[in-house]
Amino acid sequence: MTVKYADVAPGTEIPAKSYRATRLDLVKYCGASGDFNVIHWNDRLARSVGLPGVIAHGMYTMAQAGKFVSEWAGDPGAVLEFGVRFSGMVPVPDDTDPPLGGTTGGATIEVSGRVTEKLGDNKVAVDIVARSGDAKVLTRSRAVVRLP
Amino acid sequence: MALNKEFVGRVFGPGEPYEVSRVKIAEFAAAIGETSELCRDKAAAQRAGYPDVIAPPTFAIVVAMASTTAMHSEPGLGLDYSMVVHGEESFSHSRPLHAGDVVVATTTVESIRVVGAMSMLVTATDISTTDGEHVCTAKSTLVERGK
Numbered sequence: 001m002t003v004k005y006a007d008v009a010p011g012t013e014i015p016a017k018s019y020r021a022t023r024l025d026l027v028k029y030c031g032a033s034g035d036f037n038v039i040h041w042n043d044r045l046a047r048s049v050g051l052p053g054v055i056a057h058g059m060y061t062m063a064q065a066g067k068f069v070s071e072w073a074g075d076p077g078a079v080l081e082f083g084v085r086f087s088g089m090v091p092v093p094d095d096t097d098p099p100l101g102g103t104t105g106g107a108t109i110e111v112s113g114r115v116t117e118k119l120g121d122n123k124v125a126v127d128i129v130a131r132s133g134d135a136k137v138l139t140r141s142r143a144v145v146r147l148p
Numbered sequence: 149m150a151l152n153k154e155f156v157g158r159v160f161g162p163g164e165p166y167e168v169s170r171v172k173i174a175e176f177a178a179a180i181g182e183t184s185e186l187c188r189d190k191a192a193a194q195r196a197g198y199p200d201v202i203a204p205p206t207f208a209i210v211v212a213m214a215s216t217t218a219m220h221s222e223p224g225l226g227l228d229y230s231m232v233v234h235g236e237e238s239f240s241h242s243r244p245l246h247a248g249d250v251v252v253a254t255t256t257v258e259s260i261r262v263v264g265a266m267s268m269l270v271t272a273t274d275i276s277t278t279d280g281e282h283v284c285t286a287k288s289t290l291v292e293r294g295k
Contacts, residue, residue, distance in 0.1 A: 019181060032172075032179035033210055037229070049230050050293075058234035063180035063206045070204065076184050076244065077198060079205040083238025083287075140236075 002074030005122045005147040014072050014113035014126065019064045021056055021092050022106035029060045043094065056090040061109055061137055065128050068111040073145045080123065081144035088135035107132050113143075122146050151267040151292065152226050155257045160219040162252035165278050166211050170247040173203045180204060193246070200247040208239050212273040212286040215253035219271070220290075227269070227292060235268065235289035242282045250278050258287075265294020 023041070030036050035057055038045040043053045062084050070076040090109060096102030110131045117125040123146050130138035170190070177187040182204045185192040193201045220227050245251070254274050261268040268291055275284045 025179070025181070028179040032176040034213055039230075059206060059209050059237065060180065062237060063182075063204065066205045067180060067182050070182070070184065075196060076182060076186060076204045077196070077202045080241050081239070082205050083236065085236045086234050 003072055003147060005118075005124065008115050008118070008124060008147065010115055010117055012115040014068070014115070016110060016112035017068055017071070018108050018110045019067070020106055020108055021060065021064075021090065023054065023092060023094055025106075026054065026056055026060065026092055029057055029063075033057065033059060035059065051089070052091050054092055054094070056092050056107065056109075058086040061086070061090055061130060061132075064109050065111050065130050065138055065141060066143075068113065069126060069128065069143050069145055072113070073147055075148075078146045079143055080146060081142070083143075084128070084138045084141040086137070087139040088132070088137040090132045090137050109137065111138075116142075119144065122148070150226070150262045151260045151269055152224055153260045153262075155222075155225050156260050158219075158257050159254060160256075161215045161254040163215050163218060165250050165252050166214060168203065168211075168245050168247055168249040168251065170201050172210070173201050173207065173245075173247055176207050176210065177204055180206070190247070198244070198246055202247075203245040205239055205241065205244070207245055208241070208275055208284040208286050209237070211245070211251055211253050211275050211284075212255070212288070215255045215273050216271055216288065219255050219257070227290075231293045233291050233293060235291040236287075237289070238287045240285045240287075242284065245275075245283055249283065251275050251283060252278060267292040 092107045093105045095105035113128040128141040258270040273286045
């Protein structure tokens with residue numbers, strides 16, 4: 001079920017979605033993107049440069065927001081313009097022996113959006129916000145999307 | 149260490165042509181959890197009007213990074229990559245990247261700003277086919293945290 005250009009107006013909300021990110025996801029993203037910066041897979045080295053531990057790639061978080069918009073539009077190719085500001089880190093803790101009662105680790109990225117403007121040629125501008133925990137992790141995020 | 153402002157205006161690339169493959173698109177889509185069949189099924193992509201499977205919008209970073217990494221590792225720039233965080237990113241697509249595209253990337257250093265112990269590096273990377281068709285411009289702001 002995807003949205004139609006005729007059905008949206010400035011102010012139309014895009015229903016919020018939550019995406020889970022685990023250490024395995026970050027390892028996959030390292031391989032798929034080619035970004036093997038140690039802060040995305042090694043707690044010890046991440047802490048040595050002042051981080052709380054392993055954090056998600058900013059581009060991984062941006063990709064979640066991109067997926068959020070493309071799921072709404074029904075087509076990843078419909079996202080023509082897409083810009084974000086990385087306003088917070090997404091720490092992704094490791095699990096701690098879940099079979100023995102430990103935590104399962106990971107982080108949740110919650111994405112929401114709103115149509116701000118109808119442009120010509122079936123295009124709309126949307127504002128996007130992504131949060132993880134108490135922090136806004138993407139702000140000033142805007143996409144221009146072509147809708148059917 | 150502050151970045152070398154003499155790099156402003158410098159152009160890096162175009163580098164070696166990058167061939168976009170179905171396998172790489174599928175791998176990237178799996179890594180970000182993108183489930184659209186347009187990223188995996190050529191027939192479905194063609195029904196939607198594309199020549200082949202298409203890449204998710206942020207896939208362009210894979211192509212752009214090959215170009216920006218060469219620039220970041222220039223010793224004269226003075227960038228300490230372990231202190232770098234990503235400040236902003238934007239993509240402006242003329243069309244989505246699709247399997248079979250052969251593209252080249254050219255990176256221009258747009259600005260370098262030093263604020264206290266922090267340096268901000270803004271680059272624009274143009275991604276075009278080897279035939280000269282513009283596909284995407286990726287703009288990045290990297291922040292080097294001070295020590």
